[in-house]
Structure formats: structure tokens, C-alpha cells
Amino acid sequence: xxxxxxxxxxxxxxxxxxxxxxxxxxxxxxxxxxxxxxxxxxxxxxxxxxxxxxxxxxxxxxxxxxxxxxxxxxxxxxxxxxxxxxxxxxxxxxxxxxxxxxxxxxxxxxxxxxxxxxxxxxxxxxxxxxxxxxxxxxxxxxxxxxxxxxxxxxxxxxxxxxxxxx
Numbered sequence: 360x361x362x363x364x365x366x367x368x369x370x371x372x373x374x375x376x377x378x379x380x381x382x383x384x385x386x387x388x389x390x391x392x393x394x395x396x397x398x399x400x401x402x403x404x405x406x407x408x409x410x411x412x413x414x415x416x417x418x419x420x421x422x423x424x425x426x427x428x429x430x431x432x433x434x435x436x437x438x439x440x441x442x443x444x445x446x447x448x449x450x451x452x453x454x455x456x457x458x459x460x461x462x463x464x465x466x467x468x469x470x471x472x473x474x475x476x477x478x479x480x481x482x483x484x485x486x487x488x489x490x491x492x493x494x495x496x497x498x499x500x501x502x503x504x505x506x507x508x509x510x511x512x513x514x515x516x517x518x519x520x521x522x523x524x525x
Contacts, residue, residue, distance in 0.1 A: 366453065366524065368433050369516035376509055377429035384426025391419035411492035418488070418499050425506040432463070432513045450524060457521030464514035467507050474504035 368374065395416060398409040409415075431437050435456075444455050480486075482497030 366520050368435070369513060369520065373429075373509070373513050373516055374433055377433045377513055380426045380506060380509060381430035384423040387419050387426070388423035391416050391423070394419075411490060411494070414488045414490040414492050414494055418494070418496060422499060422502055422506075425503045428467075428506055429509040429513050432510050432517070435517070437463070453521045453524055457518050460514045460517040460521060464511045464518065467511035467514060471504045471507035471511055474500055474507060478504055 394409060394412060398412040402408040444452050447455070478497050478500030480497075481500055482495070485495065486497060487493040487495050
């Protein structure tokens with residue numbers, strides 16, 4: 360237990376991967392923030408923004424957000440709604456939370472699976488962004504699938520901890 364009465368989060372490789380992905384996603388978000396400021400400044404000063412800024416920002420912001428999902432699941436920082444369980448004893452709440460972690464894992468797993476198929480298809484047919492740079496984006500879909508997959512695995516690691524109360 361991390362604090363009195365709190366169940367410690369999963370550790371090991373999953374936790375390390377979640378931290379790595381969150382840091383990488385944060386760096387991507389910082390980079391696209393810088394790109395946004397520079398491109399906006401250039402647009403204002405010279406009427407010429409950075410070529411393809413919209414494409415880069417849309418891909419980068421999507422990946423930056425997805426990269427944080429695993430870490431927020433690790434820290435149980437996702438949105439939780441206590442609609443009917445606040446009156447239950449703590450132990451029962453943990454079991455209910457374990458059930459919802461299982462549901463979260465299933466949803467994330469299905470999304471990861473479908474995105475992996477979509478990423479493979481996009482890479483196979485050479486799909487590109489519609490814009491100035493015409494960037495291939497199958498790799499970005501595959502990275503997003505990996506983020507969802509990691510989130511599913513972390514949620515699954517929470518389930519026995521919550522149900523057993525450890």
C-alpha cells in the first residue's frame with residue numbers, strides 16, 4: 360500500500376512503459392506548442408506560416424494525448440463517477456472499481472485492436488494526410504494503437520489488486 364488504506368499501483372515494466380510514454384507525449388506536446396507559437400508568429404510577421412503546421416499539430420496533439428492514457432490509468436487519474444457507490448464500504452467500492460477497470464481494459468483493448476488493423480491498412484495502402492506535406496500517417500495510427508494497448512494492460516493489472524484489496 361502506498362498510503363494508509365490505499366492500494367499501490369502496478370509497478371515493473373508496465374509502470375515504466377507508462378511513465379516513458381507520458382514523458383514522450385509531453386515532449387511531443389511541448390514541441391507542437393513551440394511549433395504553434397513560431398508558426399503563428401511567422402504568420403503575423405510575414406503572412407507565411409510554417410509549411411504543413413496544421414498537419415504536424417494535428418498528428419502531434421493526438422499522439423501526445425494518447426501517450427498519457429496509460430499513465431493516467433496507472434495513477435487512477437481518469438474520470439471516475441461515484442453515482443451510486445459512495446454509501447458502500449471502502450472494500451465494496453474497490454470491487455466495483457475493479458469491475459470498471461475490467462470494462463475500461465476491454466474497451467481499450469478493442470480500440471487498440473481496431474486501430475492496429477487500421478494502422479496496418481493505412482501503411483499498406485500508403486495513406487497520407489490531405490495537406491501541404493502529404494505525410495504518411497499509418498505509423499501514427501500504429502503508435503496510437505500501442506498507447507491504447509498499454510492502457511488496456513495497465514487497467515488489467517489493476518483488476519486483481521482492487522478485487523483482492525492489495
